[in-house]
Amino acid sequence: MSDTAPVRGIVVSHGKLAEGLLDAVARITGIPEGVLVAVSNIGLSPDALVAELRRLAGGGPAIVFADMSSGSCCLAARRLLHEDPAIVVIGGVNLPILLDFVVQRDRPIQELAARLVEKGRAAITSVTVDLPRHGGTPLSSR
């Protein structure tokens, strides 16, 4: 496996969240062929979910993005990580992470993963509390 090959992403979620996230990414940045795929846990046993992730993650550097770090989808990804320490697993995926992934995926996988986690965390804000207001009254003086 080469760390210099562009990284592929697998988004795994409960229900249709992964599919919906990829739909949003496709509308914002577009998704080059084969760069990001969505996996739902619907109808899949724990073993079947691991098998599907294994199938999709093989053949080059890959990041598995799971919806919740503590959820069963992430648990399936962690099982795969136990077999294949070369993959990267990121829990708590959000749209900003995936947008940055599509643009930055030529970076070495470990560097990319660290960047994505930082981007994803930084993207979570309370717009009314954390960001400057334009033309409005600050919350604290209301």
Next chain:
Amino acid sequence: MAVLLYRVDERLIHGQVVVGWGASLRPDLIVVVDDDLAGSAWEQELYTLGLPPEVTAAFTTVTEAREALPSWRSSPQRIIVLTRDIQTMSRLATDGILSGEEINLGGIHAAPGRRGVLPYLFLSPAEEEALEELVASGVSVSARDLPSSRRVECAELLGDDVARLASRREAR
């Protein structure tokens, strides 16, 4: 409060159990009865990552669980007992030690040889047979993935097999 829930769920400790059932049952302890997991520290760690701090998990073999069951029943702790399949729950229930208890069927997924019974429940003929035997041993069996879902009794799950179930019970 003892054992609040005996549940069969392939995913064992996961969101439906911790959040869905946990919100109404408020367990202190989740016991996973599974011979393989009982000997696998790294897998135990995976399953416990998602637990809230007020809930602890224990992993036991079927043999250990059968020995511990009386103490769980009289424990001041609020306990959920999980197995990943019907076969393991049946082994736990051997000799009628779960007679009078209720077993909840959660997620059992599609696999070769299993028929779809509910969107979250697929059963093989051997598993249906095991359920019949559990019922015959005095266990109440029903399916319900979440507390807010409809409870589906074993007779309804087995559908066309209800008559066969009845005749088996009469024969005993």
